[in-house]
Amino acid sequence: MDFLGLYLSIPFCRSKCTYCNFASGVFPAAYHERYVARLEEDLRRIRTRARQWSAALPDAADSIYLGGGTPTLLSPALIRRLFTALRREFAITPTAEITVECAPGQLPPDALDALAEAGVNRISFGVQSFIDSEARQTGRLHTRATALEDIARVWAAGIRGISVDLIAGLPGQAHESWFESLGVLTETGVDHASVYMLEVDDESRLGREMLLGGARYHAQQVPDDDQIAEMYTEAIGVLAGCGLAQYEISNFARRGHESRHNLKYWRREPYLGFGLDAHSMLRSRDGAALRFATTDDLEAYLAGPVWAEGPRVLSREEELEEAWFLGLRLNEGVSVAALREEFSPVALRNCQETVAELEADGLLQRIDTDRIALTPRGRLLSNEVFARFLAEPALT
Ligand code: SF4
Numbered sequence: 001m002d003f004l005g006l007y008l009s010i011p012f013c014r015s016k017c018t019y020c021n022f023a024s025g026v027f028p029a030a031y032h033e034r035y036v037a038r039l040e041e042d043l044r045r046i047r048t049r050a051r052q053w054s055a056a057l058p059d060a061a062d063s064i065y066l067g068g069g070t071p072t073l074l075s076p077a078l079i080r081r082l083f084t085a086l087r088r089e090f091a092i093t094p095t096a097e098i099t100v101e102c103a104p105g106q107l108p109p110d111a112l113d114a115l116a117e118a119g120v121n122r123i124s125f126g127v128q129s130f131i132d133s134e135a136r137q138t139g140r141l142h143t144r145a146t147a148l149e150d151i152a153r154v155w156a157a158g159i160r161g162i163s164v165d166l167i168a169g170l171p172g173q174a175h176e177s178w179f180e181s182l183g184v185l186t187e188t189g190v191d192h193a194s195v196y197m198l199e200v201d202d203e204s205r206l207g208r209e210m211l212l213g214g215a216r217y218h219a220q221q222v223p224d225d226d227q228i229a230e231m232y233t234e235a236i237g238v239l240a241g242c243g244l245a246q247y248e249i250s251n252f253a254r255r256g257h258e259s260r261h262n263l264k265y266w267r268r269e270p271y272l273g274f275g276l277d278a279h280s281m282l283r284s285r286d287g288a289a290l291r292f293a294t295t296d297d298l299e300a301y302l303a304g305p306v307w308a309e310g311p312r313v314l315s316r317e318e319e320l321e322e323a324w325f326l327g328l329r330l331n332e333g334v335s336v337a338a339l340r341e342e343f344s345p346v347a348l349r350n351c352q353e354t355v356a357e358l359e360a361d362g363l364l365q366r367i368d369t370d371r372i373a374l375t376p377r378g379r380l381l382s383n384e385v386f387a388r389f390l391a392e393p394a395l396t
Helices: 030-052 076-089 109-117 132-137 144-156 175-188 205-212 225-241 260-267 298-303 316-327 336-342 345-360 376-380 382-389
Strands: 004-010 060-068 091-102 122-128 161-168 192-197 245-248 251-253 271-274 279-284 289-293 364-366 371-374
Touching (some): 004 260, 030 076, 060 076, 076 109, 091 161, 122 144, 161 225, 175 225, 225 251, 316 336, 316 382, 336 345, 345 382
Parallel strands (some): 091 122
Antiparallel strands (some): 245 251, 271 279, 279 289, 364 371
């Protein structure tokens, strides 16, 4: 039986981080109520939409994820409304993983109480750096002390699951400060961490400064690609040494604490995304993947209608591509037997040449008689690997 993952995008931030190009921004609080009302409406409508699209929509969900953005900028009353709406439309399993993203220093006591009351059992903290100057330079509003206090407050509120995000490659970051951030993270004893290599989007403020010059966002202090790759590799070793094993390119967990919600994306299990710039994947009644998304324009989203264009039905070729490049993100890799069963022996034979080339290049490896995974070097060059699977010949 399939369980859904439910994602709610809350695109409100107190300040815009210099490297960020998500569909999030600093909007007046007057938007909050309208936005929540829109989400409630979308939740009410999804079953009708799914019927119109002949999509299979599981009744029950075993993961909820509120991200964005900074969901805790919503008032406790609005947070309660969202969870009431979610529970009205879906049967949430008793052991569901319920995660909320938080920016350290932006978790007021009444918001934390509202999250605990709503059954939230996991907080993902966007720390990015435990070095105060690095955090400040990228527009984060916290210090190491506030981040550590917030972690302790969350545990004291009875929410046991905590993930901490760090970014390798922030302006001004050096090996010493990177090790210091990793050391603080591991001392906290959290059960999950995400480590991202900085990828600066040209449209972010930092990206524009890197292209056009300037000193406001410290673009000239961004470490080079080799340094960032070294930091990432160092993180894998440090975190493994503390029991946080890598299970995905950017994700690390103690055994049993992997993010159930995010695993759905990589394993191509059904999920629904609500709110601004939110993506969804359901299966049609005959098993094809249906993908659909909302606009990234806040005014257009609030005005509706959402999902006006309907879903895109993936071809078998596209599904096979996804099976490779999503599955390879995971350290467990891709099961060739499972792909052969889902697609066809011929389709798999068509991929053999690509796999062999990538193995010869040291980017893919066999981890047992069935599974193929990225090598450590392949993880550093994952986009290049994934692109090679996008040019596969047609299925027969
Ligand atoms: S808090 Fe997150 S979503 Fe908001 S600006 Fe910073 S990185 Fe972007």
